[in-house]
Amino acid sequence: MRPNTEKFKKEDIIEREKFKKDYKIIAKSLSRRLSFSTVLDIGCAQGLLMEPLHECGYKVRGIEVSEDAASLLSEKMSSRVSICDFKDATGSFDLVCCVEVTEHIEPARSEELVSKLCTLSERYVYFTAAQPGQGGAWTYKRASTQSLD
Incomplete structure (x- = not known):
């Protein structure tokens, strides 16, 4: 299966900036509770989690399918991100993060994603998922093709 390569509206991506403080809190919480030095953020978008982790001194990398x-991405983060599907991610990291990504992939790829997260992680996986009904690119695509009958 191919990754969902739909274009995101730039305004929607920019709107995510309102969560910047939340990502700083998450980064501080992870650094207080876990012992790690390398991080991979799968579906990193504009690097809202990567940036505060980098500022705390961690070696961060990101994967993003959406150009x-x-x-x-900020200039300091752009060189740390690969534009590719999660299945193409390689390496070994103390912490692998995947925040609000699953609603953007086909449900049939869920097991592939979880397996990849575990393969890439040496110690920890930080994973969050959208609450039911929140939506995402895959949800919107599916909903627009379904009949209301």
Whole structure:
């Protein structure tokens, strides 16, 4: 299966900036509770989690399928991100993060994603998922093709 390569609206991506403080809190919480030095953020978008982790001294890398989202990365983060599907991620990391990504992939790829997260992680996986009904690119695509009958 191919990754969902739909374009995201730049305004929607920029709107995520309102969560910057939340990602700083998450980064501080992870650094207080876990012992790690290397981080991979799968579906990193514009690097909202990567940046505060980098500022805390961690070695961060990111994977992002959307060139639209990656175009909003800061200069210091852009060289740390690969534009590719999660299945193409390689390496070994103390901490692998995957925040609000699963709603953007086909449900049939869920097991592949979880397996990849575990393969890439040496110690920890930090994973969050959208609450039911929140939506995402895959949800919107599916909903627009379904009949209301």
